Amino acid sequence: MNAICRGAQDLPAAAPLKSVGYVLPQFPVLTETFVGVEMRAMQRLGHQVTPISLSYPQQDGQPRDEALAAGALYVGDCSRRQGWFTWLKNLRGWGPSARFALGQDGIRARSLLLQAAQVAALAQHRGCRHLHAHFALHSAAVAIAAARLIGVSCSFVGHGFDVYVSPADLRLKLSCADFSVAVCGDMERLFRSLAGGGAGIINIPCGVELDRLPYQHGLGARGRLLFVGRLTEKKGLKHLLEALAAMPSAERLSLDIVGEGPLSSVLREQVASLGLQEQVSFLGGREAEWISAAMTRYHALVAPFCEAPNGDRDTGPLVLKEAMAVGLPVVTTRFMGAAEIVRPDCGFLAAPGDSQSLACALQHLLDTSDRALQKMVLNARRRVVAEYSSVRQARLLSLAIQEL
Numbered sequence: 001m002n003a004i005c006r007g008a009q010d011l012p013a014a015a016p017l018k019s020v021g022y023v024l025p026q027f028p029v030l031t032e033t034f035v036g037v038e039m040r041a042m043q044r045l046g047h048q049v050t051p052i053s054l055s056y057p058q059q060d061g062q063p064r065d066e067a068l069a070a071g072a073l074y075v076g077d078c079s080r081r082q083g084w085f086t087w088l089k090n091l092r093g094w095g096p097s098a099r100f101a102l103g104q105d106g107i108r109a110r111s112l113l114l115q116a117a118q119v120a121a122l123a124q125h126r127g128c129r130h131l132h133a134h135f136a137l138h139s140a141a142v143a144i145a146a147a148r149l150i151g152v153s154c155s156f157v158g159h160g161f162d163v164y165v166s167p168a169d170l171r172l173k174l175s176c177a178d179f180s181v182a183v184c185g186d187m188e189r190l191f192r193s194l195a196g197g198g199a200g201i202i203n204i205p206c207g208v209e210l211d212r213l214p215y216q217h218g219l220g221a222r223g224r225l226l227f228v229g230r231l232t233e234k235k236g237l238k239h240l241l242e243a244l245a246a247m248p249s250a251e252r253l254s255l256d257i258v259g260e261g262p263l264s265s266v267l268r269e270q271v272a273s274l275g276l277q278e279q280v281s282f283l284g285g286r287e288a289e290w291i292s293a294a295m296t297r298y299h300a301l302v303a304p305f306c307e308a309p310n311g312d313r314d315t316g317p318l319v320l321k322e323a324m325a326v327g328l329p330v331v332t333t334r335f336m337g338a339a340e341i342v343r344p345d346c347g348f349l350a351a352p353g354d355s356q357s358l359a360c361a362l363q364h365l366l367d368t369s370d371r372a373l374q375k376m377v378l379n380a381r382r383r384v385v386a387e388y389s390s391v392r393q394a395r396l397l398s399l400a401i402q403e404l
Contacts, residue, residue: 018153018401019048021128023119023143025135027053028061028069031230033288034206034318035134036065041207041394050126052119054139062288064212073122075115083117086124087149096148100141100176106168107141116145124150130401131155136162136170136180144176153404157181157204158315160234163190165312174199178404181397183316184337202400205316205337207393208384212289213325215381216296219370220328224254225362226298228291228319231261234312236304236333238270242355243304243362245274253299253362254279258286292322300329300365305338306352314338320347321388324380329373331361341388346380 022039029035039049051072061069087094097116101109119142123131133143133156140156147154155177163170171194174180179200182188188203195201229235237257244252257267257280264282271280286294295301301323305314316337323330330347332338342349348365351357368376 015402017046017048017398018129019050019127020401021050021052021119021123021126021131023052023131023133023139023146024054025137025139026055026057027051027072028057028065030059030061030285030287032134033062036062036068037207037209037318037390038393038397039068040064040209041390042398044391045394045398047398048127050123050128052122052131054115054119054142064288073126075118075122078118078121080114080118082121083114086121087113087117090120090149090151093149093151097145100148100172101145104141104169104172107138112141112145116142116149119143119146120150123152128152130404132397132401133157135159136173137166137168140173140177141169144173147178148176153178153401155179155181155400157183158187158191159183160315161312163187163315165308165310170194174201179400184340186336187315200400202396204393204396204400205341205388206318206321207388207390208318208321208325209390210325210385213292213322215325216327217374218296219373219377220296220298222299223366224256224298225300225302225331226256226258226295226328227302228258228286229303229317230259231257231263231267232312233263233308233310234306234314236306236353236358237263237267239306239353239355239358240302240304241267241270241274241276241280243359244276244279246355246359247362251363251366252279253366254281255302256281256283256298258283258291260285292326295323295326295328298328300331300348302362303330303332303338304350304352304358305333305335307335316341321384324377325384327377327381329365329377330380331358331365333358341383342380343383346376346383 053074101112131143131147131154133139136158143154174195182203191201307313320341333352334349335352348361350361
């Protein structure tokens with residue numbers, strides 16, 4: 001993988017781009033915008049992309065995922081008979097596929113082999129020459145077993161809970177996939193420590209679509225903050241509310257919370273107990289287009305990421321990159337991927353899980369002049385363009401696939 005730092009434009013001109021099947025737990029999903037972003041970028045490079053979903057969608061997805069969803073294949077549409085027939089047609093793949101299925105513990109071997117055969121049937125139908133899974137759990141196991149059955153290459157991406165909360169056979173998957181993708185430096189180091197020297201490990205941060213995130217030269221309303229994300233412990237909203245309550249009432253910032261999740265009622269109760277009803281508004285879930293358009297109306301995006309009690313964490317949050325792309329100041333924590341994305345000249349950083357440190361960062365935001373903020377957001381935009389565009393992400397992934 002030494003050539004991974006080159007761009008996809010360095011690929012041999014004669015090498016046809018492989019058709020890629022994306023093995024996903026569910027597609028589309030409203031909150032997993034990174035999946036659609038990556039697939040569209042791969043399409044722009046010239047790859048044929050097929051989403052292969054292990055289950056039917058349980059909710060509406062993002063409107064910009066509709067074209068991808070129209071071409072998606074679903075395991076439920078492939079009968080068990082078709083799956084086992086595909087198994088019988090690929091005798092040479094029996095050994096590698098069965099060895100992986102029997103060596104893992106996360107899924108009953110017979111169930112894994114059947115679902116892998118169904119995915120293999122769908123992949124062969126679309127002419128996929130590489131299977132790429134998001135999340136290191138069920139989808140990665142199915143992708144590896146299916147790829148070994150039909151003799152194509154495979155890879156998977158780790159994200160958060162699948163790596164840090166409930167990893168399943170992660171060491172085995174790292175050794176059996178052709179390569180694995182970490183989305184931040186901390187995860188890359190973990191993967192390498194688990195896999196040893198033989199496995200292919202690549203650090204490819206999730207990218208953003210710069211063409212839909214134009215840079216805005218003006219600053220939004222002072223004193224008005226935006227939070228975007230699922231209402232879960234790892235997002236650090238508890239600490240953000242405590243930080244707001246600790247500020248002098250005359251200087252207290254207002255906060256709009258965009259998102260839904262299991263802590264919704266708990267956070268509303270906390271807002272009431274802290275007397276923040278006039279400052280804090282819960283806006284519910286919003287589509288990506290609404291968020292990107294609304295960002296420029298705010299003073300800053302606040303993303304106080306931390307480690308949840310169960311170990312869950314955000315590893316390379318897109319929301320930070322999106323805010324930095326449009327020119328919205330960001331306040332976040334020195335935690336995992338957030339600390340890699342936001343350098344001190346690009347935003348305001350606090351200690352994770354520390355409401356007092358977060359209150360100081362918010363006060364620093366208030367004390368910073370518009371001129372200094374303009375310089376900061378320009379630095380942030382340049383950083384996103386250089387390091388976190390979906391084009392760069394797709395080029396790195398494409399090159400890794402093509403070199404197999």
